[in-house]
Amino acid sequence: MKGKKxxxxxxxxxxxxxxxxxxxxxxxxxxxTAAPSxxxxxxxxxxxxxxxxxxxxxxKIVDAWNAKHPDEKVTSTVLPxxxxxxxxxxxxxxxxxxxxxxxxxxxxxxxxxxxxxxxADELPADTFDASGFLPPAIDTGKYRDKLYAMPLFTGTGLLxxxxxxxxxxxxxxxxxxxxxxxxxxxxxxxxxxxxxFDKYEGLTVNFSExxxxxxxxxxxxxxxxxxxxxxxxxxxxxxxxxxxSGMIPKEAITYKxxxxxxxxxxxxxxxxxxxxxxxxxxxxxxGSSKVAGKxxxxxxxxxxxxxxxxxxxxxxxxxxxSKHKETARDFIAFVTSAEQEKAFALINSTPLARAxxxxxxxxxxxxxxxxxxxxxxxxxxxRPKAVKYGxxxxxxxxxAYAVVSGAKPADQALTELQAALTPLLQ
Amino acid sequence: MATxxxxxxxxxxxxxxRPGRRAGRGRSWPAVLMLSPTLIVLALVVxxxxxxxxxxxxxxxxxxxDADGFVxxxxxxxxxxxxxxxxxxxxxxxxxxxxxxxxxxxxIEVVLGFAMALVMNRAMRGRAFLRASIxxxxxxxxxVSGLMWKWIFQADGVANAVxxxxxxxxxxGVYAKFAVIIADTWKTAPFVGLLVLAGLQIIPGEVYEAARxxxxxxRQTFWRITLPLVRPALLVAVLFRLMDALRIFDLPYVLIGPxxxxxxxxxGLIWDEATRVxxxxxxxxxxxxxxxIALIAYVFVRLLGADLLSDVRTRKKEA
Numbered sequence: 001m002k003g004k005k006x007x008x009x010x011x012x013x014x015x016x017x018x019x020x021x022x023x024x025x026x027x028x029x030x031x032x033t034a035a036p037s038x039x040x041x042x043x044x045x046x047x048x049x050x051x052x053x054x055x056x057x058x059x060k061i062v063d064a065w066n067a068k069h070p071d072e073k074v075t076s077t078v079l080p081x082x083x084x085x086x087x088x089x090x091x092x093x094x095x096x097x098x099x100x101x102x103x104x105x106x107x108x109x110x111x112x113x114x115x116x117x118x119x120a121d122e123l124p125a126d127t128f129d130a131s132g133f134l135p136p137a138i139d140t141g142k143y144r145d146k147l148y149a150m151p152l153f154t155g156t157g158l159l160x161x162x163x164x165x166x167x168x169x170x171x172x173x174x175x176x177x178x179x180x181x182x183x184x185x186x187x188x189x190x191x192x193x194x195x196x197f198d199k200y201e202g203l204t205v206n207f208s209e210x211x212x213x214x215x216x217x218x219x220x221x222x223x224x225x226x227x228x229x230x231x232x233x234x235x236x237x238x239x240x241x242x243x244x245s246g247m248i249p250k251e252a253i254t255y256k257x258x259x260x261x262x263x264x265x266x267x268x269x270x271x272x273x274x275x276x277x278x279x280x281x282x283x284x285x286x287g288s289s290k291v292a293g294k295x296x297x298x299x300x301x302x303x304x305x306x307x308x309x310x311x312x313x314x315x316x317x318x319x320x321x322s323k324h325k326e327t328a329r330d331f332i333a334f335v336t337s338a339e340q341e342k343a344f345a346l347i348n349s350t351p352l353a354r355a356x357x358x359x360x361x362x363x364x365x366x367x368x369x370x371x372x373x374x375x376x377x378x379x380x381x382x383r384p385k386a387v388k389y390g391x392x393x394x395x396x397x398x399x400a401y402a403v404v405s406g407a408k409p410a411d412q413a414l415t416e417l418q419a420a421l422t423p424l425l426q
Numbered sequence: 427m428a429t430x431x432x433x434x435x436x437x438x439x440x441x442x443x444r445p446g447r448r449a450g451r452g453r454s455w456p457a458v459l460m461l462s463p464t465l466i467v468l469a470l471v472v473x474x475x476x477x478x479x480x481x482x483x484x485x486x487x488x489x490x491x492d493a494d495g496f497v498x499x500x501x502x503x504x505x506x507x508x509x510x511x512x513x514x515x516x517x518x519x520x521x522x523x524x525x526x527x528x529x530x531x532x533x534i535e536v537v538l539g540f541a542m543a544l545v546m547n548r549a550m551r552g553r554a555f556l557r558a559s560i561x562x563x564x565x566x567x568x569x570v571s572g573l574m575w576k577w578i579f580q581a582d583g584v585a586n587a588v589x590x591x592x593x594x595x596x597x598x599g600v601y602a603k604f605a606v607i608i609a610d611t612w613k614t615a616p617f618v619g620l621l622v623l624a625g626l627q628i629i630p631g632e633v634y635e636a637a638r639x640x641x642x643x644x645r646q647t648f649w650r651i652t653l654p655l656v657r658p659a660l661l662v663a664v665l666f667r668l669m670d671a672l673r674i675f676d677l678p679y680v681l682i683g684p685x686x687x688x689x690x691x692x693x694g695l696i697w698d699e700a701t702r703v704x705x706x707x708x709x710x711x712x713x714x715x716x717x718x719i720a721l722i723a724y725v726f727v728r729l730l731g732a733d734l735l736s737d738v739r740t741r742k743k744e745a
Contacts (some may be wrong), residue, residue, distance in 0.1 A: 088701060117488065117497045144495045199598075199683060251581030253597050259580065387491065390702035394685065405598060 044324040046102040046331055048076045051086070051314065053277075054153075057348035061340050065331060072327045074103075083107055083201065094119035094321065102322035103331055106149060108140035108313040108382070109389050115143035116387040120317035123147045127329055132338060134377055137353040141315045143385070149315030150336050151353035156309030156380040157195075157209055158297045158372060160264060160272045160282070169298030170271075173213075173238060176301050177247060180270055187270070191249035193242065194260045195273040199401045202256055204383060204393045205310040206273065207400035211235035212381040213300060213307025219384050225421040227414045234303055236410035240403050253404055265289040273300060275312065279369050280349050297369045299376040311380040313353065351377075388424055395420040476716065483508050483709035508710035517711065519687055520695040521718075526603070527678075527691065528671040531610045535667060536660070538611065539618025546619065547626045557623075564616040572680030575609040579681070596681065602688040606678050613677075614670070618663045625659025626652070665726055672719050692718075 050058045055078055062074050079086040087110060093101050094117065106114055114120040123141075128150060130138045137151035161169050165183045170176035180192035195209075196202030208218055216231025226232065242248035249268075252260065257274055264272040265282050267290050279297060282289045300307040316335060318328040334340060341352045345363055351373055357363055358374035386392045399417035402408040408416075486504040488497050511517050546557050563571065578584045579595035586592055595605040629652065637647050675693035682689045685698055692715045699708035 084701065091703065116491060116495055118499075198596075199685060251592075251594060254581055254594055387495075387497065388702075394698075394702065397685065401598070407598070 042322075042324045043072060043327045045072055046074045046322075046324055046328055047100060048074050048103045048105075048331070049079050049090070049101045050076050050105050052078050052081045054344075054348050054350055057344045057350075060347060061335055061344060064340065064343070065334055069327075072324070074331060077101070079105070090114075091119075094319070097321050099319075099321045099323050101319050102324055102328045104317050104319050105152065105314050106317055108137075108151070108154075108311065108315055109385075109393075111141055111149050111315060111317075112143045112385050112387045113389055114317060115146075115148040118320050120148050121320050121322075121325060123150065123318070123329065123332075127333060128336075132355060133336075133353050134355050134374075136311050136377060136380055136382065137313055140311060140313060140382055141317075149317040150332050151313055151315050152336060152341075153350050154311065154313035154353040154377060155275050155351045155373070156311055156376045157205065157273045157300050158276060158279075158309075158369060158376060159300050160274060160278065160295050160297055162270055162291065162294055163296040164294040165270060169296070170301045171299075171306050172301050173303055176271060180247065183270060189268060191252075191269055192247045193271045193273075194248060194252045194255060194263060194269045196255050196257055196260060197239075197248075197253045197401075197404045198256050198259075199397050200256060201393060201397075203400050203404075204396045205312070207236075207239070207396060207403070208310045208381065208383055209273070209300060209307065210239050212310070213302035214238060215303055217381070219425060223385075223425060225384070225418050225425055227418040227421070231303075232414055233411060236400075236403050236414055238303070239400075240406065240410045243404055243406060264295075265291055267291060276351050276367075276369055276373055277349060279367070297372050299372055299379065306375075306379060309376045309380040311377065311382045384421070384425060386425055392421060392424050395424065479709045479716075480713050482705055483713050484706075486706045488703060504706060508706040509714075511707050512710065512714055516687075516690075517692075517695065520690050520692045523603075523689060524672060524674070524691045524693075527606060527610070527674060527689075528668060531607055531614070531671055532664060532667045534607070534611050535615045535618050536664060538615040539620075539663065540622055540660070542615060542619035543622035543626055546623050560616050560619060562616075563613045564620070566613070568613065568676045569680050571609060571613050572677050575605065575612075576681050579605050596683065598686055598688050600688065602682045602686060605681060606689050609681055610671070610674070610677055614667060618667060621659050621663035621666075622656060625656035629655045661730055664730075665723065668722060668726060669719060672722065673715070 048058075048062065055076075058076055062076050066073050079089055087107070090101070090104055090106065094114075104120070106120070111120075115122070125147065128147065130147070133151055134154060137154040138147075140154075141147055141149035141151050159169060165187070166179050170179055176193065184190055184192060195206040197206060211218060211227075211232045212235070214231045214235035216229050216233070216235050217226055218232075220226040239248070243250060243253070249263075251263075255263070257278070260269070260272055261274060261278050261282065263269050264274075264278075265288065276297075282295065283292050285292045300309050302308065316332045318325055318332065322328050335344075336353070338354055338356060341354045341357060342360065342363070345352050345357055346366070349367055351357075351367075351370070355374075358370045364370050383389075384392055395417060399408075399413040399420070402413045403410050484504060484506075485501040486508065487499075487501045489502075490498045492498055542560050546553065546560060566574075576596065581592070581594055583595075585595060593601050595601045633651055633655070634647065637651055642650070673693050674691050675697060678686075678689040678691055679694060679697070684690075684694065690698075692711065696708050696711045696715065699705075699711065
């Protein structure tokens with residue numbers, strides 16, 4: 001009997017201890033969030049969480065800052081490569097109210113979630129001058145008309161096309177299919193068009209692009225989903241019919257960025273939608289790409305005229321749990337200054353958010369796609385802004401995958417998506 | 427004291443319900459005391475997470491916004507609301523997938539693993555090399571083997587080239603299930619083989635000699651001698667594989683991708699809910715998965731595991 005009691009007692013004390021710990025945890029937590037956003041100040045060394053792709057360029061900028069600010073040195077830590085992993089890491093950091101990270105690099109679509117949960121601080125309008133930036137990029141850093149994050153990178157989908165087979169890039173879907181009908185009979189094993197259609201964030205991007213490029217829109221002016229419009233249906237039908245007719249090869253349903261890039265580099269696609277990063281790697285002459293020097297880029301085509309790409313990008317924000325917020329804001333202003341962004345662009349091809357870089361002769365010579373990209377970004381549409389963006393994109397992927405796999409008629413999938421998004425976008 | 431411990435080794439670790447043990451208990455206090463650090467550590471690392479998860483499954487947080495658009499902080503008691511999804515299509519689908527993958531992969535792996543063990547047990551040339559090579563798949567981390575099989579199963583991959591087909595293995599559909607089953611079997615059949623081999627090697631050679639003298643056929647030898655004698659080891663292997671397969675996550679995730687209905691398992695569903703910051707439902711599903719695994723383990727041990735516990739029972743009878 002005693003043994004049993006002992007075991008029970010242990011279990012209870014552990015359980016109660018756990019409860020007590022949880023209780024006090026939430027208690028101090030609420031108090032803790034109020035404190036830093038109220039005080040807002042503090043100067044001192046920083047930790048900057050950045051992505052892996054841009055590590056080299058980031059380090060250069062950080063070194064430049066450190067040379068000028070010996071008392072407020074910045075250390076950069078590299079987050080995991082995949083966006084999902086990064087998000088999990090940042091949320092974990094926020095939920096434990098850790099001050100381990102001061103300046104964080106967040107995906108453009110996470111702004112609402114980070115702002116609404118008070119994981120990122122509002123940026124005072126007077127410290128940041130938004131005028132030099134591409135307007136759609138600045139907009140991704142806002143939540144309820146207040147600025148929470150400064151855009152650093154930006155970008156949208158580009159149409160990669162084979163300039164050796166097509167003289168002039170198509171501006172409409174009809175022109176694109178006409179070009180395919182003309183070229184493909186003579187090209188064995190080549191398909192017309194590819195994008196990213198596996199079930200992940202890329203599908204949300206591609207699906208939004210189809211709908212926006214057909215004259216539809218994901219959310220109307222009042223912020224409600226608008227997927228039952230004629231334009232939305234035409235956009236979904238473009239993808240559904242594309243897969244049905246073979247204009248989009250059926251294996252494109254397994255494509256993420258890299259699988260599609262391989263197909264394009266193998267000469268299996270006449271047109272391919274991807275981000276700007278592919279320009280450099282597909283032009284490598286080390287034998288990895290069969291299309292080096294044979295392709296060019298253009299803005300995405302649409303139903304009647306140039307289409308609307310989906311806006312991507314990454315923004316810089318101040319963590320709400322930072323102890324040195326004043327320095328953190330200064331550092332963000334430094335990184336996003338015209339001088340540093342250009343230095344960044346000269347090292348790394350990830351497109352940046354300042355408008356002037358796209359007309360800079362030195363950069364245009366290095367990255368010939370910049371004019372096409374600027375045109376694309378100015379016409380680009382953001383993905384829906386939502387505090388629960390994770391739920392929104394999951395719902396979009398669900399319906400979009402049903403459309404591209406032919407599991408459901410486009411109309412039915414859109415009606416279901418409208419119903420699923422309505423409670424999420426209020 | 428001395429007699430007690432020789433009679434029943436480790437009295438404090440036993441469930442204290444058995445009537446025959448009452449006499450010794452008073453004197454086992456020093457043992458309990460000495461074991462208490464272990465018990466505390468066990469309670470902390472095993473019991474606490476379970477209790478915390480079970481508690482979490484009755485709460486929600488971060489669901490509502492205030493007038494300024496900020497998430498209302500703090501947890502709210504939600505009763506059984508988080509368990510509502512247990513009846514939903516997605517959970518039932520995940521439950522079905524988990525069970526199907528478990529039953530199919532474990533069955534195939536037992537047959538294949540047994541065959542491998544029989545081969546490895548043969549005395550022949552190059553046996554060490556054969557044993558080592560059979561164990562290679564088991565040594566590869568699951569995430570890595572998932573990537574490797576993804577490369578094999580991609581649209582223009584090895585599988586389609588060899589079979590002369592153009593199946594999209596990694597898209598939704600029944601082929602995704604096949605892909606996961608094949609990759610999982612490849613990886614874990616050697617594990618079963620290893621455990622069965624250990625069981626085979628402790629069967630004394632004289633038993634087989636006697637059988638040969640009595641004129642037993644190969645089939646009789648297998649069914650009457652090998653299988654019964656290797657059964658305890660085999661059951662341990664199957665139990666381990668069952669537990670493992672019921673919580674399978676990384677292989678479908680890496681090979682096919684998250685949120686694909688054809689291969690979404692319970693662990694995958696829990697992961698997805700947790701990454702979307704739905705900790706309440708994630709904990710609820712986690713609790714259900716824990717109970718499911720516990721139930722299967724219990725049933726397995728009750729129905730088939732007589733041999734596993736026969737040792738304990740004989741000792742009890744002696745006492």
